[in-house]
Structures are given as C-alpha cells and as structure tokens.
Amino acid sequence: MTTERIADHVKFAYWVPNVSGGLVTSDIEQRTDWKYDYNVKLARTAEDNGFEYALSQVRYEASYGAEYQHESTSFSLALLLATQKLKVIAAVHPGLWQPAVLAKLGATADHLSGGRFAVNVVSGWFKDEFTHLGEPWLEHDERYRRSAEFLQVLRKIWTEDDVDFRGDFYRIHDFTLKPKPLNTPERPNPELFQGGNSTAARRNGGLYADWYFSNGKDYDGVSEQIVDVRGHARTTGREVRFGLNGFIIARDTEKEAKETLKEIVAKANRPAVEGFRAAVQQAGNSTADQRGMWADSTFEDLVQYNDGFRTQLIGTPEQIAERIAAYRKRGVDLILGGFLHFQEEIEYFGARVLPLVREIEQTEQDTVGEPVLVSA
Template sequence: MSQSHHSNNPIKFAYWVPNVSGGLLVSKIEQRTGWDIDYNRKLAQIAERSGFDYALTQIRFTAGYGAEYQHESVSFTHALLAATQKLRVIAAILPGPWHPAVAAKQIATIDHLTAGRIAVNIVSGWFKTEFTAIGEPWLEHDERYRRSEEFIRALKGIWTQDDFSFFGDFYRFHHFTLKPKPLQQPHPEIFQGGSSRAARDMAARVSDWYFTNGNTLEGIKAQVDDIRAKAAKEGHAVKIGVNAFVIARDTEAEARAVLNEIIEKADTEAVNAFGHEVKQAGKASPEGEGNWAKSTFEDLVQYNDGFKTNLIGTPEQIAERIVALKAVGVDLILTGFLHFQEEVDYFGQRVLPLVRELEARQVDKVAA
C-alpha cells in the first residue's frame, strides 16, 4: 500500500469502552472512570463530539485482574449506539460461548436498529480460567485461531449469501438464509486482534481490521509489513489498528509523573497473575511469541502493552508520534485513558486538531 494512501486518509481514532470495572489499568491509582451505563453513555457522546470514529467494548465473563464487574459486550454496544448518532461501536465476540448464527443474527438486528453503525471484534480468547469456569472447552493456541477463522467465514457467509452452506471442523451450516441481512455492505466490519503468527495469518485471510498490541515504531512497522504482504498474496487488504495508552498533559513532566504513579501503585499481585495467565497463553503459540511474550511488569500494568506505543507527553509530542505511526502504515489508534471523560475531551480539543494539521501538511507536501 503506497505512502500516499496513508497521507490521503485521515488516521482514525477509537477508544476502549470501560464496560468492565477497574478502567484499563491493573493499578490502584485513583481513576475517575466508571464502568456503569450512565458514565459510558456520556463518554460515548463526548468521544463522538471530540472526533472519535469508533468505540471498542470488552468481553469478560468472570472477574479477574482488577475487573470485578463486567457488562456483556453486545448489549452494551447497542446501548452506546442508541445514545449516539455517528460513532461506530465494535462489539467483542468470543467464539465458544457464541455461535456464529446467534452472533450474525444479533449483529444484523442491531445494525438495522442503529442505521448501520455496529462492527464486531472476534476475540480468540487468552483467559483459560474463564473458559473452565463456564464449562467451555479450552482449545490449544492455533486451534483457537482456526475456530475464529471459521467463525468469521461463517459470519461473512450468513451476512452476504442466501442458502448458505458451510462444512468446517467447528461449525456447520445447511442452506441457511438470514433475513434481514445487515444494512452495511458487504457486511459489518470485522476486527480481530492478536500478535502471534496464527493471528496475523488469519487476519491476512479474513479480517477487515487487525488490532496489534502497543509496540515501538520499528516493532509496529515489522508487523504491518508482514500482514500487508501476507494479505496481498491472498488478494485481500487489511487495515491496522494499534493499541496505545494516552497520557496527554500540558507538560511532558506532568505526563511522565502520571505514568510513574500508575506503575508505583500497580496492583502487583494482579499484574503478576495476569502476566502468568497471558504468558501461558502466548507460550502456547508454536513459536512461543503470542501477545505479551516480551512484556515487562511495567508493560503488563496496562492491558495490551499500551505504554509501549509512547503516546505520553504534550499534545504536540503525541500528535507527532501519531503521524509517525501513520507513516509506517497504521490506520487507527485504539486509545485508553486514566480518567476517560475528561481525557477524551482534552484529546479531542488539544491533540486531534494538531494531528489533522500535520496530516494536511503531508498532503500538501505530496501534492507539491
């Protein structure tokens, strides 16, 4: 994909929906972030007004790592869509507990109820304890991705074909026709995460969007290049979203002080337990390199390595780093914050306009 593709398309912004308690940090630092619906409705409206394109809900069935309470993702997604006009909301769906026919029907209905603004994030699962707790078989690493890939193929088939038949190892369909089909053409967008080879290979074949954990610019570039090359071989194009925990403050010193306090007040026991669980899931990938394979204690304080992306500092510093991410092929920044409502608002007022300014300058350069 050429450089000009990126300079012509404004980079998009999403935020993690705090529909589970504890915010997005395994830390005992004070957070003015609520997991309840009133807080989240207001947050969605602030995000929409601030120029965010997407919100991403989380799926958890059981407590763990500071997330004592969790609202279910699809119903919560619908509530946020009902409270907004333009924001697109991505519902997290976990193959295993969900069947593709149920998910396809749920999402198609919500698509009609919200003028085509719902998307899905197919999560392959890393939390073994949770699967055991609800009596779901726990598949080994690459099998989970094989099942997710069948799940996505089934969703796409149901959403785009009549008389759909599919004979996979995990799912079977015999002449199934869903009516009404979703409003969105060809179908609601399909997001997917993961850092392992299996995750990237699957995205290259079937997903519209691939979310990667936070990383350095070089690390992200290597992943983007790999997935783009693989997708091109499949005659497919994948857009890339990168996770980033944003700490934007008037001065760099203030931003760094916040980061230090988050890490100092980390819930050590919870971080270590989380680290054990995710590293076990990552080690299980054949190359031993799943998500979090190289994460330090500090990285694990923020789910999905959000500090590594380094969107920490002044609005100017952060805007420049965002444009640098765009230059290596990133299409979307998936953001987390400490105090969501206030910080999403600050980001919309102080950071986003600078990003758009820098992008416009790039376009002018290309045109000249």
C-alpha cells in the same frame, strides 16, 4: 490492488470502560466508571470530539482487578442507540458464541443503529472463562483456526443466501439470514476486527478480517506486523486496515505526563498484575515461535493490560500528535486509546491533540496512498 498504503487520516477509537477497574491495573485514582450512565455520557463526548469508534471489552468472569463486567454485545447496542455517529465494536469469543446466532444479533444491531455495529473476534487467553463454563480449552493455534472459521461464517451469512460451510468447528447447512445488514456504500456490512500478535492471528487478520488490532508497539514492532498482515492479505487481493492500541497520557508538560506514568506503575496492584501476567504469558508463550500476545511483556507493560505504554503516546499534545503522525506513515489507520480519566481526557485530546494530528496530515497529503514506510 495494493495492501501497503498510507491512509489519508488516522481514525480514533477508545476502549469502552464496561469493565470495572479502569484501563490500568493500579490503585491510582481513575476518574472513570464501568456503569451505563457514565458510559452513555462518555460515548457522546467521544463522538463530539473526533472519535469514530469505540470498543466494548469482553470479560465473563471476575478476575485480575476486573470484578464487574457488562456483556459486550448488549452494551454496544445500548451505546449505539444513545449516539448518532459513533461506531461501536463488540468483542466476542468464538467457542462461547455460535457464529450464526451472532450474525443474527449483528444484523439486528446494524439496522437499529443505522449501520454502526462492528465485531472484534478475540480467540481467548483466559482459560478459566472456558473451563468454568464447561467449554473445552483449545491449544493456541486451534483457537485461531476456530476464529478463522468464525470470521468466514459471519461474512458468508451477512452477504450470501443458502449458506453452506463445512469446517472442523462449524457446520452450516442451507442457511439464509433475513434481513441482512444494511450494506450500503456508506455503511458496508458490519466491519470485522481480528486482534492478536501471533503468527496465527496475523494470518487470520490478513485473510479474513477488515481490520487487524495490535497490542501496543513501538515503530519497529508496528512496521513488522503491518508488513506481515498485509502480506497475507495480498495473497487474496484483499486490503486490511491496521489498528494500534495505545494508552494516552496527554498533559501540558512532558514532565507532568511522565510523572503520571511513574505514579501509575508505582501504585500498580501487584497481585492482580502478576495474576494476569501468569495467565496471559502462558497463552503468548504457547505458540511455537513465541510470537503470541504478551510473550515478551514486562511487569510495567502489563500494568496497562494491552501493552498500551509501549506505543509511547505520553507527553505534550505536540509530542503525541507527532508520534501518531509517524505511526500513520508506517501504515497505522486507527489509534485505539485508553485513558486514566476518560471523560476529561477525551475532551482534552479532542481539543488539544487531534487538531494537531490533522494539521500534520494536511501538510503530508502527498504521502496518501504511498507504500508504507518500514524503516525507523
């Protein structure tokens, strides 16, 4: 089984704005809202405009321009029950969740939604969220070792009976979950996502996840990560799909798009960005090889807090579609999009950008299943 192949078409996801402050840490107007009613309307708009996934963020403590937050798993279930097709991914922190408890919640959510619940395992960068709750803060690679066990336990509980698992962080003894998730050919067990940039994150993604999420990257950065993650997957005969974060500014003219980006950065909430920068770059630089998330991010990068500007999905619909198609040919299976004004921009994307992506893909059908292009 090869793990290096090009998908037939790119899937699209969007960041659920269940956290206040929008997707950029800036005082620019953002016509978006973190509340439930807005998000229900947005979820329905997204699924009607070609989006297959949504990712609910996880933040427990007010910080860095994100004063208010809705909890990710409950919010995800609410959105699932308000939609028909959309798959909703709930971000969760090992260390704040026991995996068997999440497995139970996930199985219930899977049944209630007809098999549309998914999980994104995030190992954590915000030390205060752990220490303020009286939980130990582990060193970087130890957090990812815990996440590796978390991923394994979730999958075993969802697929096996009489589960025994004896790890350094989790001990499961003769445990059987019923009902298990639906697990049909059309709706397999809840998909497991692993995010990160570091060596430890890549290993987890390749060995244990269904999907690997990357922060924003240019072509070379994406190619390097894909080869690495899928190399880990190949050692166990697995296949892992690759998701890439990108902040999307699609406008009728390139000039208008670039001016919007310039205004976002010019109006950045500097204290909030600097506070976030100090916290995350401590986490990213704590790895021995300096490959952690945000380790080399600039101030401008961090105005969009997952390096979304780096993916350069900024310009006219034609320019963005061509760039997405180029990422696909490097092995990207999914684009996780953030927007300044979610409701109207997702509609614009669905009407103006996505059809162009599909047209390009149709002309490149002979590349489906081919090895990933790793050169620029």
